[in-house]
Amino acid sequence: MSPAPRAYDVSLPTHAVGVLEWGPADGPLVVALHGFPDTAQTWRRVAPLLADAGWRVAAPYLRGYAPSGIPTDGGCSVRALVADARALHGLLGGDGRAVLLGHDWGAITTNAVAGDPASPYARHVALSVPPFPAMNPSPRTLGTWAGAMVRQPLHSWYIAFNQVPGLAERDFHRLAARLWRQWSPGYDATEDLAHLRDAVPDREHARTVVSYYRALLGPGITPALAEPVHPLLLLHGDRDRCLEPGLARLAGATTVGGAGHFVQLEQPEKVAASVLSFLS
Template sequence: MREYDVELPTHIVRVLEWGPEDGPLIVALHGFPDTALTWRRVAPLLADAGWRVAAPYLRGYAPSGIPTDRDYSVRALVADAVAFHALLGGDERTVLLGHDWGAITTNAVAADPASPYAKHVALAVPPLSAMHGWDPALLRQPLHSWYIAYNQVPGLAERSFAWLTARLWRLWSPGYDAAEDLAHLRESVPDRAHAKAVVSYYRAMLGPGIKPALADPVHPLLVLHGEEDRCMEVGLARLAGATPVPGAGHFLQLERPEAVAEKVIGFLA
């Protein structure tokens, strides 16, 4: 694994990279509450297939900087993702891969006719616009989404960040041991300033910057969803046509890396 920094207009971004330096590029975006190291099990498998996987720490997650514009909207995340294509040496083959908030961003980029990416892969969060129809999951989902309201309360999530994030990992991927991931998260969110940045993704959901996440994808998009996910109901993922991954919860790239890599490689082929 290699590490280096690239520069966006608002902050410095730390990038982790696996695979041959001359391989076609996959830009891999992590989610909440997580870090770029969420790809440490899938990326080597993609690298074995010849891909170069570059995983940036998203805005607000150390060692990347806190952006000077304090903008954590989907619109800002999409702008970052588009900029990564050029900054990381992308070409006409380059793929965008995202999990959780990274998936929300990926879905929004896939909805942009000007997306520079050849293909897009979203894990754990299907396009919001694709959830058509009825499923009992629509009634159950609010029970899982309490943390979104929790994160809106000024100061609350920042003060209780360690408790909140440990609870979410335990709830979202039952039976998965997240000790290593939580240790990485503590390094990436070491204080209240970073915690405020990270939970501000949810506070920005209430503003106009959420609009890119509501559009229909127009580019090739693969959606994968863990069959044991307790963050987003599996029934909602089915409504969106997601491909199920058996034996995995919300963090499927960590729980079932071989299965995820196999499906991604098959889609890219």
């Protein structure tokens, strides 16, 4: 059984942040960001493996996911998430060795930080969502891109669903259960959905969480459009049904066999081995 994480809070200007932590208190820092619809518990299988190698893994609950607070500024854009990730480096005691690791929305944030020349992190790891610019086709890859884009709208319907005021909040947990089934076929998400119910206990929290998608078309998306300028490892499940593996390969991602979208839960040993190899 994996060791239980330490739990504590830190404070950002707009909200308190709940953090789970594994590993030695004096180890180099890995800040691990979860995605949608998920929680910091998504790292419970990978973090102990990184901790065994001497890393201190700190997994914050993102804005709107309890025990983190709902931000007083209402910000749910990529720009706001990037600001949180940068601030957490200092709040969590990061130094020049620190690593930013993210999945899904955490990966979008990680990719954006990797595109900032002033990133405080030495290395960056993104799971299941490559940088947006890296998924653009070239003349050589146009066929691969076109084939993947034919299938991608069948996966991305939930983005439009989350734009509908009131509807997404009311049906949040029903939507979440459906997405876990769809995105990682065959994976049993019972434990993860229980953690999610604790993290999104009411419509106010659900409204904040789905507002990440409602902010996509605003100016706060700009950091996610930057090309990475720092070392960045991309990992992607070969059975992912959220974002087409073909698009990820186009971006240079390493494919993880036997995994859907929640690759860190489905193949934790493979993910940890790839991350540790990259960090070494």
